[in-house]
Amino acid sequence: MNKTELINAVAEKSGLSKVDAKKALDATLEAITEEVKAGGKVVLVGFGTFAVSERSARKGINPRTKKPIDIPAKKTTKFKAGAGLSDL
Numbered sequence: 001m002n003k004t005e006l007i008n009a010v011a012e013k014s015g016l017s018k019v020d021a022k023k024a025l026d027a028t029l030e031a032i033t034e035e036v037k038a039g040g041k042v043v044l045v046g047f048g049t050f051a052v053s054e055r056s057a058r059k060g061i062n063p064r065t066k067k068p069i070d071i072p073a074k075k076t077t078k079f080k081a082g083a084g085l086s087d088l
Helices: 003-014 018-037
Strands: 042-044 048-055 058-061 068-071 074-081
Touching: 003 018, 018 042, 018 048
Parallel strands: none
Antiparallel strands: 042 048, 048 074, 058 068
16 A cells, blocks of 8 residues: 555545545654654554664675675664554
8 A cells, every 4th residue: 555545545434535634644644753753752552653763883794895894873763563453
């Protein structure tokens, strides 16, 4: 399912127009993005949790040259499915 199909499904299930469903979906995604970007966590009970996770620096190997390289630490976004979603 892509974004357009999701908007159509939300519009159909909620009784909203497609324009209003698009606005609602965009606002939801924007709010989640802003909170995660600020380092926060978004918990949607029964669905899942969006959070920031830190990866530590580590050693790696360049597959082309087989030489060791340093991989710097970085922050990544993670999603953990909630119990309601996992049970499906």
